[in-house]
Amino acid sequence: MSFWTNLFSRISAKRPRPDGKPALTLRERAAALRNIPAFMRLVWQTSPRLFVLNALLRLVRAGLPLAMLYIGRLIIDEVVRLNQGSAGGPVPLTPVLTLVALEFGLAVLSDALGRAVALLDSLLGDLLANYSSVKLMEHAAELDLDQFEDAAFYDKLERARRQTLSRTMLMSQLLGQAQDILSMGFLAAGLVAYNPWLLLLLGVAVVPAFLGESHFNERSYSLVHSWTPERRELDYLRQTGASDDTAKEVKIFGLSGFLIERFRTLSTEFFLKNRTLAVRRASWGTVFAAIGTMGYYAAYLYLIVQAVNGRMTVGQLTFLAGSFARLRGLLEGVLSRFSSLAEGALYLQDFFDFFQMKPRIVRDASQPYLPFPRPIREGFRFEEVGFKYRNAEKWALRHLNFELRAGEKLALVGENGAGKTTLVKLLARLYDPTEGRILLDGHDLRAYDPAELRQEIGVIFQDFVRFQLPAGQNIAVGRIDERQNQTRIADAASRSLADTVIGKLPGGYEQMIGRRFAGGVDLSGGEWQKIALGRAYMRDAQLLILDEPTAALDARAEHEVFLRFAELTKGKTAVLISHRFSTVRMADRILVIEHGQFVEIGSHQELLARGGRYAELFRLQAAGYQ
Numbered sequence: 001m002s003f004w005t006n007l008f009s010r011i012s013a014k015r016p017r018p019d020g021k022p023a024l025t026l027r028e029r030a031a032a033l034r035n036i037p038a039f040m041r042l043v044w045q046t047s048p049r050l051f052v053l054n055a056l057l058r059l060v061r062a063g064l065p066l067a068m069l070y071i072g073r074l075i076i077d078e079v080v081r082l083n084q085g086s087a088g089g090p091v092p093l094t095p096v097l098t099l100v101a102l103e104f105g106l107a108v109l110s111d112a113l114g115r116a117v118a119l120l121d122s123l124l125g126d127l128l129a130n131y132s133s134v135k136l137m138e139h140a141a142e143l144d145l146d147q148f149e150d151a152a153f154y155d156k157l158e159r160a161r162r163q164t165l166s167r168t169m170l171m172s173q174l175l176g177q178a179q180d181i182l183s184m185g186f187l188a189a190g191l192v193a194y195n196p197w198l199l200l201l202l203g204v205a206v207v208p209a210f211l212g213e214s215h216f217n218e219r220s221y222s223l224v225h226s227w228t229p230e231r232r233e234l235d236y237l238r239q240t241g242a243s244d245d246t247a248k249e250v251k252i253f254g255l256s257g258f259l260i261e262r263f264r265t266l267s268t269e270f271f272l273k274n275r276t277l278a279v280r281r282a283s284w285g286t287v288f289a290a291i292g293t294m295g296y297y298a299a300y301l302y303l304i305v306q307a308v309n310g311r312m313t314v315g316q317l318t319f320l321a322g323s324f325a326r327l328r329g330l331l332e333g334v335l336s337r338f339s340s341l342a343e344g345a346l347y348l349q350d351f352f353d354f355f356q357m358k359p360r361i362v363r364d365a366s367q368p369y370l371p372f373p374r375p376i377r378e379g380f381r382f383e384e385v386g387f388k389y390r391n392a393e394k395w396a397l398r399h400l401n402f403e404l405r406a407g408e409k410l411a412l413v414g415e416n417g418a419g420k421t422t423l424v425k426l427l428a429r430l431y432d433p434t435e436g437r438i439l440l441d442g443h444d445l446r447a448y449d450p451a452e453l454r455q456e457i458g459v460i461f462q463d464f465v466r467f468q469l470p471a472g473q474n475i476a477v478g479r480i481d482e483r484q485n486q487t488r489i490a491d492a493a494s495r496s497l498a499d500t501v502i503g504k505l506p507g508g509y510e511q512m513i514g515r516r517f518a519g520g521v522d523l524s525g526g527e528w529q530k531i532a533l534g535r536a537y538m539r540d541a542q543l544l545i546l547d548e549p550t551a552a553l554d555a556r557a558e559h560e561v562f563l564r565f566a567e568l569t570k571g572k573t574a575v576l577i578s579h580r581f582s583t584v585r586m587a588d589r590i591l592v593i594e595h596g597q598f599v600e601i602g603s604h605q606e607l608l609a610r611g612g613r614y615a616e617l618f619r620l621q622a623a624g625y626q
């Protein structure tokens with residue numbers, strides 16, 4: 001689908017409104033929490049050393065609040081004792097000074113540990129982001145081409161990719177959570193020893209806030225999740241409205257107003273939905289916080305009464321009130337973090353879901369692959385081959401029966417959309433036929449290792465990639481493991497005529513091409529095509545496929561390319577797709593397809609003599625030149 005058709009169909013398509021989507025059930029949220037162990041394994045795999053160090057430091061840090069509060073209590077009791085007993089004589093200050101020095105030491109230690117933990121978190125987080133991005137890229141590389149063409153898949157990939165930052169935060173939160181729970185355990189032990197009812201009071205004060213938080217987190221996840229297609233569209237509009245690739249057509253067609261308007265409508269709609277949620281969340285948050293404060297003051301009042309009645313010392317009062325306040329803060333933090341952890345775990349679901357997607361073109365472990373024939377002896381045979389794109393209604397190819405003989409140069413001819421590129425993709429096993437089979441030297445293509453098959457096939461598609469790389473590397477991508485082999489690169493460049501382009505570049509083979517990076521020089525369409533053709537020669541494969549490789553070349557360059565092509569691919573099998581009959585006639589045989597169906601096959605002379613579809617198309621084009 002072309003760029004613009006793509007945009008317009010996305011824009012005009014009706015999509016279900018997010019409001020209609022049911023909120024996530026409790027079971028779904030609980031299921032998402034099951035991702036946390038797998039996630040922690042991922043963190044562990046990222047760097048076991050940093051992980052253990054982080055855990056140890058946090059363990060020490062978890063005990064510090066209790067220790068400091070306890071020393072505080074001792075200091076106050078000692079001061080009160082000194083105050084009461086200081087009738088005249090010298091005051092023994094050593095014990096109290098020792099305690100203060102100890103508390104000072106702990107305060108310094110706490111600060112140092114806090115910074116060390118933050119540092120470790122950030123290092124581990126960076127490593128995790130890199131590690132998970134690499135895993136994502138590795139997995140994406142294993143998937144089939146048609147999975148990338150599926151919108152649902154793309155949404156999933158997009159969500160998994162976007163959440164790198166939230167995964168790093170989730171890691172810090174999980175580790176922080178473990179630390180705070182330990183701290184709470186220590187503090188709670190102190191409170192329980194004095195009065196277990198205080199703990200109950202604490203629960204009553206904090207639980208409403210927790211329930212509120214988790215409710216709003218769930219709403220916010222549902223909103224963001226259901227808006228994934230719209231957010232993708234927003235990104236697309238933003239990029240289309242302001243990018244070097246599109247600037248030309250946007251200006252010529254005066255599209256910026258249209259794009260901006262659509263962006264404004266969509267983004268405002270999302271903003272309003274988000275705002276409603278944020279306002280409700282803030283209002284309820286205030287109410288719940290007030291309940292928490294009430295709980296704290298009730299406990300404080302109770303402790304003061306006890307102290308006034310002489311049932312505890314002033315030191316104990318400070319210790320218990322301090323423990324209570326600290327516990328309340330920690331518990332609130334732990335509970336609200338718990339709901340954001342559950343939210344993070346929901347996002348993790350997307351990440352792990354993505355890894356659950358398996359390619360269909362896979363190795364059958366029970367059946368060893370056949371060794372790839374070197375050289376190919378008979379060639380390829382299509383038997384009743386049919387192919388239908390995922391989600392497409394009609395067949396792109398159907399009932400195809402023909403032979404591509406070893407060493408033959410076969411040209412494919414047909415009108416736009418006839419199925420030529422699809423046929424080539426089947427040969428390279430980017431897809432497998434929906435029905436029928438393709439044989440190579442008498443065996444199903446599926447019996448060979450797809451990686452080995454692709455090694456032996458060099459394809460240059462009409463929409464080849466313009467890599468933003470130096471010129472030499474741009475050719476070397478044809479066989480990337482030979483990228484250091486300058487002789488091979490120069491040889492490929494001279495065969496494809498790319499050397500004439502590179503010779504004119506200020507930096508030669510080292511010259512960055514494309515406009516994305518500083519110092520890059522852009523090339524014309526035909527010049528790019530010569531570079532891309534160089535990749536085919538770089539590959540040195542047994543089967544060479546050129547899908548309209550010369551469309552942007554001028555007449556002289558095309559003639560030269562094809563004279564060389566015939567000579568340079570001697571002994572190799574080649575498939576050529578072209579709309580120019582001057583090129584097509586150089587092939588040994590020509591296969592004509594129409595609406596995905598076989599029409600005729602034969603040499604230029606044979607087909608002309610037959611007076612069929614080919615002869616008709618040929619005369620039509622020839623007439624255009626007279």
Ligand SMILES: Nc1ncnc2c1ncn2[C@@H]1O[C@H](COP(=O)(O)OP(=O)(O)OP(=O)(O)O)[C@@H](O)[C@H]1O
Pocket residue numbers: 001149389390392396414415416417418419420421422423
């Ligand atoms: N990724 C895709 N998903 C769904 N349908 C597709 C996809 N790619 C191609 N098609 C459809 O399959 C049919 C064959 O397309 P194909 O690209 O093979 O044609 P072609 O002969 O190479 O055309 P052209 O001369 O324009 O390059 C067309 O109807 C096209 O719309």
